[in-house]
Amino acid sequence: MDMSKIPSPDARAVTGVIVVDLQGDFTTLKQGSLAVDGTDSTYVKTVEQVTLRLRAKGFTLFATQDWHPRDHVSFFTSHPGKHPFETVEIDGLSQTLWPPHCVADSENAGILMDPSFFSMVVKKGTCKDYDSYSGFQDQGGTSTELERLLRAGKITRLIVYGLATDYCVKATALDAAKRGFEVFVVKDLCRGVSVDTTRAALEEMAQHGINIITMADL
Template sequence: MTNQGKAALVIVDLQNDFCPPDGALAVPGGRDIAPAINKLLDLPFALNIATRDFHPRDHVSFASQHTEKQPFTSSHTITNPENPQETQETILWPDHCVQDTSGCELISELDTSELGLVVDKGQDKRVESYSAFGPPFRSPRVSMSQLADTLRHAGITHVFVCGLAWDFCVKATAIDAAKEGFTTFAIHDASRGIDRSAKGPAATREEMEKHGVRVIGLESKEFDMVRGP
């Protein structure tokens, strides 16, 4: 690693339930990014991290937990358990990534031997957590992961984010990494999104860039800092 800083790779939710052909919440093309991510794992990042949705069976984001609600089309307002004035609106999903099921596991195509850490998120049934850093509630924070502290303890200055889904958990994780003060890059061609409309990917990119995240590709010169001289 160069004197420019230390970089971490964060691979978001490359899990069976998010991948075809049998995933409960499969992202189109989700399994196809594994070879590109394995090549990233060959680079000398200071720390390689994978994240997983790791939900209890009665998680608030599941449509099955709400009367007369349907996955994908229904939404729900989640309240900060410690501050009713702070709320989050979320889409309701099919049951997915339930703890101790095969759908929760990282896909077999991912080279897990290169991982230094797996961060499980979404474990609190009361709140949604697209970001690997924790739910969006801040007044006060609830059910936050230790990811930010782990990165700082390792001396990480730069965070590269990829995985599933580009327009939800990749986006939220990258934005939170930037908010935590890390120089953050989101790798668009090592990610796949749910929204494949003409405007969807552009809107996701715009939102990330608004928060200081730089969107890059696999051939970007930004990887030079990882490779070193």
């Protein structure tokens, strides 16, 4: 690990933090419909503590939030005869079918931190016709407001962590790197859906120039 690459307090003015999808439906704490292993109260509290420490150092905080309509394309219930975790092709795109989750205005769609901690909570997956793993755009190519907010704040470096390593964290980090941001993923502040896909996600991110760090590096 090249420790010189890790953002220092002197870099706080150009460094943003993105907490990815820390929502009830993705945690065992809230018995979510898509709960990821290892997301109990200890995990959520740790994420909150580290995030507040970074805020106290002057870093700008953002969060992403899955915010789906009830008939979202990613829900198996929107496809009669289909079952959770099946894969289908829709308009040339591969789509994993998930249990309904993070339905707009439902309790478990809520961020498990005080939203006032963040400069902005960026909602994604709001269009019923496209899934959206990345905080930057959905699979139909429609952008969220995240990049505009980062550019407006003259942010060039990003610290990224949250849920899940092998899906929304990976997609958000890769999209950030494609847009020219220097990206640091804090792997022990993330949790993944499976061991194999998490390992592959970390390797893929590293291959694309993303810095994989730990809490101890912050």
